[in-house]
Amino acid sequence: MSISEAQVRHVALLARLKLTDEEVARLGDDLNSILGHIDTIRQLDLADVPPTAHALDVVNETRADEVRPCLSREEALANGPEVAEGAFVIPRIVGGGDAS
Amino acid sequence: MAKDRLASVLERWEAVIGLEIHTELTALNTKMFCGCPVAFGGEPNTRVCPVCLGMPGALPVPNRAAIEATVLAGLATNCTIAEWSQFHRKNYFYPDMPKNYQISQYDLPFCADGFLDVEVEHDGAAQRPDRDAGYTTRIGITRIHLEEDTGKMIHVGGSEGRIAGATHSLVDFNRAGTGLMELVTEPDIRTPEEARRFAQKLRLIWLTLGVSDCNMEEGSMRVDANVSVRPRGETELGTKAEIKNMNSFKSLHDALAHEIVRQTEELDNGGRIVQETRHWDAGAKRTSSLRSKEEAHDYRYFPEPDMVPFEFSAEWIESVRATLPELPDEKRRRLIDAYGIPVHDATVLTGDDLDMAEFFEAAVTIGGAERAKAISNVMLNDLSMHLNAAGISVAESKVVPSMVAELVGLVEEGTISSKQAKEVFAEMAETGDAPGAIVELRGMKQVSDTGAIEEVVDRVIAANPAQVEQYRGGKTAVIGFFVGQVMREMGGQANPKVVNEVLARRLGG
Known part of the structure; x- marks a missing residue:
């Protein structure tokens, strides 16, 4: 299993990363190296091992529906590059997005 | 658009409609993954914390009450509750979503395979040429999953707060992270009226369960529709369009009616339907294309690493079922x-x-x-x-x-x-x-006293000999005239049943 240069560029676009040709090549090598490890695992007989998304043997971690303190608005907005009327200011939106 | 226009279109064409209904869990005290309070409106960015602002290192923890509410909603709509489920990350970029991913559910939602039976009354039945009276139809529910809502944007500089023409936008994250239940139906809906009845019934169920205030104007219940048309008798599906921005049941009905007519006209004129998202404009009474970029969505779902999966025992599911109110x-x-x-x-x-x-x-x-x-x-x-x-x-x-x-x-x-x-x-x-x-x-008491009524009846009969003759000559409809006269004399307070009886007796004699 290996990843092509086109796939690296596609994933970079989805992640909004602007990569140089040199970075595309280097990241492609890195990703292929990671996929190589997965190929190693694939060679094992895992028929009896159920798939899992977690290494922890823990389920159903939740919290009670109780209000906790919020940040002050000043704290919340402190990292905003531009702020007005108590809100984050963002530049003009051109298409795209997902409202769901 | 005239009602009969849709009816005549639906004689030749069949519409295939599926709904996606998002409901904010407004009845909860707190958001989905943090302890910030849930409320509507208020000063912007005053109900936020590192978790719902997506700050690095913040750890989301699911709200137990939100999960119980979703399972309860699934049980109330005949769904199967998953024994095994988990949250996933849905990756996309939009300014109202602070983390650049939404915590949602993918292949392991809490609830699946449900249905609702929907009653359509006489008026609505006119949209179904294959049915001739009020009928009941079963709408399948594909799934119900839980996710988090986005923030809100105010677009500045354009007209009426629209995104088109805006110079910049303000983002308020008060709503971001509020528990949001998404229900997806099977494409079992055939008319705008069925869609409306389904959404109304679902709202009533949610209200009965007390999970949300389901306020469509304020957006705590949002209905999107996928609609396509095909000639009657055809079994292949046509190309669908997704309709958004319907913020009332009437809008849902009207938007679907207009969209069905638009699609059939397009096809009748030799055109084709483009798969796209269309925005309903209730004022102009039409849908228009949002012209989103052609780039296919690739959300790269993966299991949410900050949360462990869920395993629901049959006993626990039954204990939630036991709390179902009368639906x-x-x-x-x-x-x-x-x-x-x-x-x-x-x-x-x-x-x-x-x-x-x-x-x-x-x-x-x-x-x-x-x-x-x-x-x-x-x-x-x-x-x-x-x-x-x-x-x-x-x-x-x-x-x-x-x-x-x-x-x-x-x-x-x-x-x-x-x-x-x-x-x-x-x-x-x-x-x-x-x-x-x-x-x-107002002294409105009705007079049922036969004696008092007889007195007036006799007086009226004596004063109108010509009509008496007509009546006795066989023109019995003239009794209405006598009832009117008696009623007038008695200020409308006579018991009409007694008046009729007395008149029939006296005139007949």
């Missing part, structure tokens, strides 16, 4: 069985809001079960007309259950006629005075 369908059946009211009455009383059935039961408790049909009549006629005319809900009306029970009692006891009851209703709806007091004050 609208059960209530409808009970009203029919317990009070003997017609199916139509029970459907109307339980079909639009919880308040009407509550009002009905309170009135019957006061007035007695033997008056249930009469109480239902007043509610379906006088009360509904009054509420429609005033544009208010039953909770906002001055009419309360005890007043309707009392009014029905006054008619049944013969104190006032049913015609007088209409006047009394109008007055009590306006003033909030009890019907007994209105009758007293």
